[in-house]
Amino acid sequence: MSDDLHDLYQEIILEHNKRPRHYGALADYTHTAVGYNPICGDKLTIFLVLNGDHIEAVQFEAACCAICKSSASMMTEALTGKTLAEAEAAFKRVADLLSTELNLEADLSVDGEIAALAGVRKFPARIKCATLPWHTYIAALKG
Numbered sequence: 001m002s003d004d005l006h007d008l009y010q011e012i013i014l015e016h017n018k019r020p021r022h023y024g025a026l027a028d029y030t031h032t033a034v035g036y037n038p039i040c041g042d043k044l045t046i047f048l049v050l051n052g053d054h055i056e057a058v059q060f061e062a063a064c065c066a067i068c069k070s071s072a073s074m075m076t077e078a079l080t081g082k083t084l085a086e087a088e089a090a091f092k093r094v095a096d097l098l099s100t101e102l103n104l105e106a107d108l109s110v111d112g113e114i115a116a117l118a119g120v121r122k123f124p125a126r127i128k129c130a131t132l133p134w135h136t137y138i139a140a141l142k143g
């Protein structure tokens, strides 16, 4: 990954941290879960509104680091209005982008802003910060 691309990814992450999307508790959620990453101290709650296999709304509340909050913010944007199958594909793509073994090139034009999460691979200790919201989404689904 070039330094320029890395800077761009960092900018996207910082922007989501500053202005997180879909932030705040949802009163009429159908699914919820709390996720905790003891290594960093990240804690967040995911609220979902599911209608059949359609994700009508996703929101989150968090007391966590910038990477975790940005990843949660991007996740809410990526999953809102999607089907469960589409959400699963997004979950898998994020896991692949964060895999230091696969070491994939992300593509902003294809992946959207979640491409920026590939930049987190440079800081392996922080990968769990980025995956926490996604694992918490799965936990909420499973109740």
Ligand code: ZN
Residues within 6 Å of the ligand: 037, 040, 041, 042, 064, 065, 066, 067, 068, 129
């Ligand atoms: Zn963290």
